[in-house]
Amino acid sequence: MNTFFKIYFPLTLAVIFLHGGHISVHAHAVVAGFSEVSGIEITAAYDNGQPMSGGQVVVYAPDNPARPWLTSTLDEQGRFAFVPDYAVPGSWSIQVRQAGHGAMIHIPVEATGLEESVAGSPQVFTGLQLSLMIACVVWGFIGTALFFSRRKS
Amino acid sequence: MKKIIACCSVFLLTALLIHGPAVKANAGTLQFFANGEELITQGFLPPKMTKDGWTLTFSHAFVSLSDITAFQTDPPYDAHSGQPVSAREEVRLEGIHVVDLARGSENNPPVFVGEVKGAPAGHYNAISWKMAGDTQGILAGYTMLLTGVAEKDGQTVDFRIRTAEESTYRCGEFVGDERKGFLKAGEVADLEMTFHFDHIFGRADRDPDDPLNLEAVGFTPFADSSKVHEIRLEGMHIGHAGEGHCSIEWH
Numbered sequence: 001m002n003t004f005f006k007i008y009f010p011l012t013l014a015v016i017f018l019h020g021g022h023i024s025v026h027a028h029a030v031v032a033g034f035s036e037v038s039g040i041e042i043t044a045a046y047d048n049g050q051p052m053s054g055g056q057v058v059v060y061a062p063d064n065p066a067r068p069w070l071t072s073t074l075d076e077q078g079r080f081a082f083v084p085d086y087a088v089p090g091s092w093s094i095q096v097r098q099a100g101h102g103a104m105i106h107i108p109v110e111a112t113g114l115e116e117s118v119a120g121s122p123q124v125f126t127g128l129q130l131s132l133m134i135a136c137v138v139w140g141f142i143g144t145a146l147f148f149s150r151r152k153s
Numbered sequence: 154m155k156k157i158i159a160c161c162s163v164f165l166l167t168a169l170l171i172h173g174p175a176v177k178a179n180a181g182t183l184q185f186f187a188n189g190e191e192l193i194t195q196g197f198l199p200p201k202m203t204k205d206g207w208t209l210t211f212s213h214a215f216v217s218l219s220d221i222t223a224f225q226t227d228p229p230y231d232a233h234s235g236q237p238v239s240a241r242e243e244v245r246l247e248g249i250h251v252v253d254l255a256r257g258s259e260n261n262p263p264v265f266v267g268e269v270k271g272a273p274a275g276h277y278n279a280i281s282w283k284m285a286g287d288t289q290g291i292l293a294g295y296t297m298l299l300t301g302v303a304e305k306d307g308q309t310v311d312f313r314i315r316t317a318e319e320s321t322y323r324c325g326e327f328v329g330d331e332r333k334g335f336l337k338a339g340e341v342a343d344l345e346m347t348f349h350f351d352h353i354f355g356r357a358d359r360d361p362d363d364p365l366n367l368e369a370v371g372f373t374p375f376a377d378s379s380k381v382h383e384i385r386l387e388g389m390h391i392g393h394a395g396e397g398h399c400s401i402e403w404h
Contacts, residue, residue: 048364065276066335095328100349102328102396106229 039083040107044074044096051078055098062090062109074098084109181336183244183272184343185221186263189214189254192350194262196301204355205371209312211301214254216348217292218266220283220321221246223334223344230279232325235400238279244272249285251292254348255301263345277334278326280344280394283404285319296320297386299350303372312372313381319404322346322392329395347393353384 044052057080059070074080074096084092089111095104189211196210197203224230224240246267257264284296292298298315327333327345336342355369368389375382392399 060332066332093332095332097328097396100351100396101398103398104229104326104328 039081040092040109041079041081042094042096042105044078044080044103051076052096052098053078055096055102058095058097059084060093060095061085061088062092063088065093086111179274179338180271181274181339182268182270182341183223183277183336184268184341185223185246185266186343186345187216187218187252187254187266188263188345188347189257189350190262190347191259193254193348194257194259197351197354197356200358201351202357203372204357204359204361204366204369205305205373206357207303207305207354207372207376209301209303209354209372211255211299213298213300214348214350215251215292215298216254217249217251217285217287217296218282218346219249219285220281221250221266221346222281223269223272223277224279224281225273225275225277226279230323230325232323232398232400235323235402238281238323240279242273242275242277244269244277249287251287251290266346268341272336274336274338277336277342277344279324280327280346281321281323282346282392283319283321284392286317303376305372308376310376311378312375314375314384315381316384316386318386320386320392321402321404322399323402324392324394324399325397327395328397333395345395347395348391349393350391352389352391353386 044055046052052074053076055074055078057070057072057074058068059072059082060067061069061084069085070082072080072082080094080096084107086109089109092107092109093104094107096102192201193211193214196208198208198210202208222238222243222245224238225242226238226240230238230240246269248267250266252264252266254262254264286292286294286296295315295317296319298313300313301311303310303312329345334342334344351365351369353369355366355371356363359366370384375384387403390399390401392401
């Protein structure tokens with residue numbers, strides 16, 4: 001029933017291009033250049049389509065996921081764009097909140113840019129699995145030792 | 154040959170002895186809290202009155218919680234899916250825990266529920282719990298009981314509202330002022346089960362057409378202090394992880 005407060009991120013992992021412009025005037029001229037960078041744009045809205053205008057945004061980098069890397073606000077259309085530090089690959093987390101409701105999304109970023117798909121986690125073995133592996137290796141040594149120490153008939 | 158077998162056996166036991174404590178050493182303590190937030194610890198006070206204009210102060214807000222489980226999920230659990238949580242690690246707080254949310258202080262509303270020692274280190278980014286009737290005590294057969302005083306236009310009402318409905322909440326990561334659930338070896342981390350009671354009573358400081366107010370029942374249906382009121386919670390979404398959404402399974 002309260003699906004209104006589900007916050008959806010019609011997340012666009014599209015690469016955005018932020019362009020600066022050239023300004024060319026005479027007196028007190030401002031000279032501005034531009035560079036092309038890739039970044040991430042998110043859009044947050046309630047599930048009735050209402051944009052989450054002005055919502056709080058907090059970005060967390062994967063190398064220190066408990067500390068905000070960047071804070072900002074959503075624009076009128078509930079959008080927010082930023083450029084992650086591609087020297088810090090991993091899962092970047094973005095939290096949006098407004099009026100007591102919020103959500104968090106996670107964006108996989110690799111050193112060269114966005115990963116094409118969400119990658120699985122690296123294999124982590126449990127204690128039991130590790131113990132069994134150690135046991136197997138040791139008994140392999142035992143078997144080998146027994147093979148070479150067998151009595152010749 | 155016997156010597157070889159003996160040496161290898163000693164080596165094997167040594168490896169296991171070394172490895173065993175290493176696994177346990179990579180663990181910490183995970184604490185669980187329940188939070189009715191300021192609307193319970195302080196009450197529905199102006200301008201945050203109920204949607205029908207009552208002020209509420211709570212003497213007690215008991216909830217009965219069981220099957221409290223924290224998860225390490227990768228990819229992160231999507232509460233919108235409503236599916237069971239699939240985790241690589243999970244930690245369960247055993248037992249039924251009756252918590253009075255009104256015990257929280259004004260400045261620190263969360264109430265301690267329990268803790269699990271020896272929890273594997275990692276990021277606990279999902280939590281689930283069941284609202285289950287207690288087997289004894291004040292909540293025997295019930296999952297929630299609210300008591301307190303309501304006031305409107307000079308009328309004062311002592312209220313008692315309860316429900317026996319059972320449900321399971323499954324939530325993703327806590328959403329709030331700070332991220333929670335990062336457990337390092339030898340340290341303590343916490344998770345929170347959050348209850349938004351404005352989903353029951355609504356809010357006068359929000360637009361009457363606000364979906365929250367359209368769904369809330371307000372307080373007027375409970376304004377008769379001569380009886381204990383039974384409330385039907387199904388369809389109301391009071392359980393959260395901070396401000397994060399949870400799915401609900403009604404039993």
